[in-house]
Amino acid sequence: MRGGRATHAVIVGNGIAGYTAALRLRHMQPEWRITMVSGESTFPFSRPALMYVFLGHMRYQDTKPYEDRVWRDVRIDLVRAWVEEIDVGGRRLSVGQHKIMEYDRLLLALGSKPNKFGWPGQDLDGVQGFYSLADLDRMTRTLRRTRRAVIVGGGLIGIELAEMLHSRGIPVTLLVRESSYWNNILPKEESEMVTALIRAAGFDLRLQTELKEVVDDGHGQASAVVTSTGERIECEFVGLTAGVSPNIELAKRCGLPVGRGVLVDRSLQTRDASVWAAGDCAEIVGEAGQRGLVQQVWYTGRMQGDVAAAGMAGSPRAYDPGVWFNSAKFLDLEYQVYGSVNLSVPGERSSYWERQDGRASLRLVHKDAALIGVNAMGLRLRHEVCERWIREAAPVHHVIENLSEANFDPEFFRRREPEIARALEGQLA
Amino acid sequence: MSIVGEHTSACDEEHHALVDPGSSRSPSGSWGVRLGSGLIVLGLLALLAAIEGQQEGRVVLGLVGFGAIACGAAGTFVAVWSQRFAASNNHGVFFRSAQSQGIVAWALAVGMTGFYVILYWFPERLERMTHLLDPVATLLAGRAADHWFLYGFVYTIAVLVFGLRMLVKHRGNPYQLWRTASLMAFQLGFAFLLPHLMELARQPEFYFTYFWPLKWSYVFPSGVSELRGHPGGLGVFLLVWSAVASLVATPVLTYYFGKRWYCSWVCGCGGLAETLGDPLRHLSSKSSTAWRIERVSIYAVLGFIVLTTALVWTHASGHAPWLGGAGRRLSDWYGFFIGSVFSGVVGVGFYPLLGSRVWCRFGCPMAAVMGLQQRLWSRFRITTNGGQCISCGNCSTYCEMGIDVRAYAQKGENIVRASCVGCGVCSAVCPRGVLNLENGRTHGDRMVGHQGPWTRLLAEPPFKSTDAERPQHRKRHS
Incomplete structure (x- = not known):
C-alpha cells in the first residue's frame, strides 16, 4: 500500500499464465486493483485455438475463454498496449507511448517466440512462426501470393501449420532434421505412425533435411529455400516451427537476471521482491548444478499463473507440476502422454500394442515392474486414472488387468482391452 | 496516470483477426459433386415443370423431380464428405455465406x-x-x-x-x-x-x-x-x-x-x-x-x-x-x-x-x-478429462443448444445442464479428447468433476457477476 490506496498488481501478458494469475489474485485479494496489460489483444484468447480461426472452424471471438463482461464483473482492468520499460527500483513501468503505471506487485507472463537459428534470410517477408494474433494476420496476407509453402522443423506446430496450408490448397513441404517425425518426443513406433500419417495426407515430408537459407526475391520477400541437401525449393511462405524460446528481452532490459528464461525461484518470484514471472517465459532455477526448468505447455502456464498469484497475494507456494501430461492432435490422430515416455530412464522397459491398421497404439513404460509412463495414439485415456497409476507406481500387471478403468473413448467405440492386454502382457515375460 | 479498461477497443481487434479465405483453393469440385449438383438442378426443373404444367404425365415428372433432388443431394454429400477426414469436418464453416x-x-x-x-x-x-x-x-x-x-x-x-x-x-x-x-x-x-x-x-x-x-x-x-x-x-x-x-x-x-x-x-x-x-x-x-x-x-x-x-x-x-x-x-x-x-x-x-x-x-x-x-x-453427465482442456472453444462453438461447454471443461467440472440433448458433438470436435458422455452408476455424483492435483487450480472461485461492488477508482479514469 502506498498513500492509503489499494495495492496495485500489474500483470504483463494476457496468455493462459497471465489471465489465470489475474483471476486467482482477484479471488485471494478482493480489494486490490488488478491491471492486465497486453499489446497483442485486449481480451484474453486461447492461443492454441488460433489455428481453428484460420481453418474457419471458429471466429476469433469464439476463442475467448470468458465472455468480455466477465473481466468487468471481476474488476480486472484490461489495457491494450506494449510495455516499453520497467523501472524495477521505482516500481513503475511505461506502457505504450507516454503512460507511466505504478505497481506494487508485478507479474511477467511474457510468453515465448518461435526459434530462429541464424539462417540467412530468416527475417524476410513471408518467413514467420505461428504463435500470435499478428502471426495469423501476417500469414493470411502472405498466403494471397503463395503458391507453395515450406515448413521448417517438426513438432506439433509444424503439422498444424501444414494442415492449415493444405486446407487452402497450398502444397506443403516439411523439412525435418530428425530421421522420423518428432522422434525426440515420440518413441520410435509412434513417430513412424505420425510420419506415415503425414505422408498419407499428401504432405511432402523431407526427413534428415535442414534449412540452409531463405532466398530473397530482390524485394525483401522470400522466394525459395535452400536445404542442407543443396536443393532449392521455390516457395513464398516459410513457416518456422523449430520450437519456441522464452521472451526475455524486457526482463533483461530492466536488469532482472535471465538465463534461458526469466529466472525465478520455486515460488516463481524473481530476484526482485515485487516481481514474479510465470508461464513460457519463466525459468525455475534448479538445485546447484542442475539445469533450470522451462515448461511451455498450456497446463504448466496455468499452474504457474496460479502459483505466481499465490506468491503475489502474500501466501507463496512452491511450484509442483505433478505427473507430466500432454495431448495433441496430428490431423485426425489424437495423442496423449502421461509421465515419463521416451526419456531413456535407466532401467526402463516398455510394452507396446498397435492396432492392425496402424492408426492407434498404446505404450506402457515401466521400471522394476512399476508404471512410469503411458503414451496413447488414437485412444482416449482417463487423465485421473493414468495420473494415479503413475503417482502410486502401480504394478504394470495391475495396470494391464485394469485398462478399461482408464478408457475414455466415447460410448459405442469398440473396446479392445482384451486384445491390448494380451499384446502387452506377452511382452512382459 | 491513466489506466482504463479499454473494453471498447476490442472491436477493431476482432475485425483485424478475422481471416479472409480469399485465396482459398479447396480441393472440391470432383465429378461426384458435379454430378450430384447437376441432378439437383434437373430435379428442381422437373418439379417446377410438374407443378406448373398441365400435361398428362406431370405426376410422374414430379415424383422423378423429388427423386432426383434427393439422390443428387445424397450423391453430393457422399462425394464431398467421403474425401475428408474427421479433423477437417469443420473446415471453412465460418467462411461460407450460408453457414455464417x-x-x-x-x-x-x-x-x-x-x-x-x-x-x-x-x-x-x-x-x-x-x-x-x-x-x-x-x-x-x-x-x-x-x-x-x-x-x-x-x-x-x-x-x-x-x-x-x-x-x-x-x-x-x-x-x-x-x-x-x-x-x-x-x-x-x-x-x-x-x-x-x-x-x-x-x-x-x-x-x-x-x-x-x-x-x-x-x-x-x-x-x-x-x-x-x-x-x-x-x-x-x-x-x-x-x-x-x-x-x-x-x-x-x-x-x-x-x-x-x-x-x-x-x-x-x-x-x-x-x-x-x-x-x-x-x-x-x-x-x-x-x-x-x-x-x-x-x-x-x-x-x-x-x-x-x-x-x-x-x-x-x-x-x-x-x-x-x-x-x-x-x-x-x-x-x-x-x-x-x-x-x-x-x-x-x-x-x-x-x-x-x-x-x-x-x-x-x-x-x-x-x-x-x-x-x-x-x-x-458429460465428464471432463482431468486437466487436458486448452480452452480452445470448439465444444462451445459446435454446441447446438448454446451451452458454453468450455466454461465447465476448463474448470475440470462435469457438464450437467438441463438443456443438453446429448448429441455428443462437443466430444467429437474436441481436439484433446477432453469430453465424454457418460451414464454414471448413480445420479448422486453427477456434478462432481474428476479429482487430481490439477483440480484445485482448475476450480475457479465463485465470482460475483455483478457490477454493484465495483470500486470507485474505475470511475476516476480519464
Whole structure:
C-alpha cells in the first residue's frame, strides 16, 4: 500500500499464465486493483485455438475463454498496449507511448517466440512462426501470393501449420532434421505412425533435411529455400516451427537476471521482491548444478499463473507440476502422454500394442515392474486414472488387468482391452 | 496516470483477426459433386415443370423431380464428405455465406419461413405440388395427399438425405453413427410410414414417438375420446401407450440416459435438427443473456401447456361452467403461437440465422420436463478429462443448444445442464479428447468433476457477476 490506496498488481501478458494469475489474485485479494496489460489483444484468447480461426472452424471471438463482461464483473482492468520499460527500483513501468503505471506487485507472463537459428534470410517477408494474433494476420496476407509453402522443423506446430496450408490448397513441404517425425518426443513406433500419417495426407515430408537459407526475391520477400541437401525449393511462405524460446528481452532490459528464461525461484518470484514471472517465459532455477526448468505447455502456464498469484497475494507456494501430461492432435490422430515416455530412464522397459491398421497404439513404460509412463495414439485415456497409476507406481500387471478403468473413448467405440492386454502382457515375460 | 479498461477497443481487434479465405483453393469440385449438383438442378426443373404444367404425365415428372433432388443431394454429400477426414469436418464453416448468417443464409431463412407460413395458413397454394404425391399417399394411406402429407414427405426426405450426410461425415465415430441411424429410422418408420399405414388399415393416424407435452392433443379430452371411441382394442391400447410413455418410460429412461434418449435418438424435431440443421449448429448463441432468456421462455411454454391441459379437462368435466370457453381459447392460442409460429416458422424457418435447436432450446415443453429431471435426478453427465482442456472453444462453438461447454471443461467440472440433448458433438470436435458422455452408476455424483492435483487450480472461485461492488477508482479514469 502506498498513500492509503489499494495495492496495485500489474500483470504483463494476457496468455493462459497471465489471465489465470489475474483471476486467482482477484479471488485471494478482493480489494486490490488488478491491471492486465497486453499489446497483442485486449481480451484474453486461447492461443492454441488460433489455428481453428484460420481453418474457419471458429471466429476469433469464439476463442475467448470468458465472455468480455466477465473481466468487468471481476474488476480486472484490461489495457491494450506494449510495455516499453520497467523501472524495477521505482516500481513503475511505461506502457505504450507516454503512460507511466505504478505497481506494487508485478507479474511477467511474457510468453515465448518461435526459434530462429541464424539462417540467412530468416527475417524476410513471408518467413514467420505461428504463435500470435499478428502471426495469423501476417500469414493470411502472405498466403494471397503463395503458391507453395515450406515448413521448417517438426513438432506439433509444424503439422498444424501444414494442415492449415493444405486446407487452402497450398502444397506443403516439411523439412525435418530428425530421421522420423518428432522422434525426440515420440518413441520410435509412434513417430513412424505420425510420419506415415503425414505422408498419407499428401504432405511432402523431407526427413534428415535442414534449412540452409531463405532466398530473397530482390524485394525483401522470400522466394525459395535452400536445404542442407543443396536443393532449392521455390516457395513464398516459410513457416518456422523449430520450437519456441522464452521472451526475455524486457526482463533483461530492466536488469532482472535471465538465463534461458526469466529466472525465478520455486515460488516463481524473481530476484526482485515485487516481481514474479510465470508461464513460457519463466525459468525455475534448479538445485546447484542442475539445469533450470522451462515448461511451455498450456497446463504448466496455468499452474504457474496460479502459483505466481499465490506468491503475489502474500501466501507463496512452491511450484509442483505433478505427473507430466500432454495431448495433441496430428490431423485426425489424437495423442496423449502421461509421465515419463521416451526419456531413456535407466532401467526402463516398455510394452507396446498397435492396432492392425496402424492408426492407434498404446505404450506402457515401466521400471522394476512399476508404471512410469503411458503414451496413447488414437485412444482416449482417463487423465485421473493414468495420473494415479503413475503417482502410486502401480504394478504394470495391475495396470494391464485394469485398462478399461482408464478408457475414455466415447460410448459405442469398440473396446479392445482384451486384445491390448494380451499384446502387452506377452511382452512382459 | 491513466489506466482504463479499454473494453471498447476490442472491436477493431476482432475485425483485424478475422481471416479472409480469399485465396482459398479447396480441393472440391470432383465429378461426384458435379454430378450430384447437376441432378439437383434437373430435379428442381422437373418439379417446377410438374407443378406448373398441365400435361398428362406431370405426376410422374414430379415424383422423378423429388427423386432426383434427393439422390443428387445424397450423391453430393457422399462425394464431398467421403474425401475428408474427421479433423477437417469443420473446415471453412465460418467462411461460407450460408453457414455464417450471410446473404445466402438470409435468403434460405426467408424461403423456409415462407414455406411454413404457406403450409400453416395458405395451404391451398401448395395444392398443385401436394397432388403430385397422390400416388404415394394412395399407396401408404389409401387416400389423396393433403398438405400435411406433403410436409411429412419432404420432412422425412430431408432427415434421410441430410442424415446420410451425417453418417458419412462422422463415419469414424460410432456414437454419431448409431444415434443418426436411430433418428432416421424413427422418422421414417414411426413418424411417417406407420401413421399412414395405420390410416390404410382404417386405424387412427397415430404417432407413437410423440408424447404429451410435446404432442399435447393426445391427452386433451377431444383426443382421448376420439381414441377411446375407436372400435376395436387399438384405441385403448394407444391411450395406454401414451400414458405409459409420458408417465413411466420418459422418467425412467431419462434417469438412466438423460434426455438424449429422446432428443438425440428418437424425436422428429431433434431428427431434423441433427440432420438438416447440422451444418448450422454453431449459430446458437452462447451468451449468458441467451441462457437467461432460455430459462424463462422454455418454462413459460411448459406452464402454458400445463395450464391449458388443466383448463380443457376442467371444462370437459363440467364442474366449472364459469370457465366458459377459456380452455378452448387457450388451446387455440397455444396451437397458433407455440405449435405453429414458435416450433414451425421460427423453430425451423430460422435455422440459417439462429441455429438448429431454437425450438428445442427455448420452447419445447417435453425438453423442459426432461431437462429438469436431467439436471436434478439423472445419471447422465458429460465428464471432463482431468486437466487436458486448452480452452480452445470448439465444444462451445459446435454446441447446438448454446451451452458454453468450455466454461465447465476448463474448470475440470462435469457438464450437467438441463438443456443438453446429448448429441455428443462437443466430444467429437474436441481436439484433446477432453469430453465424454457418460451414464454414471448413480445420479448422486453427477456434478462432481474428476479429482487430481490439477483440480484445485482448475476450480475457479465463485465470482460475483455483478457490477454493484465495483470500486470507485474505475470511475476516476480519464
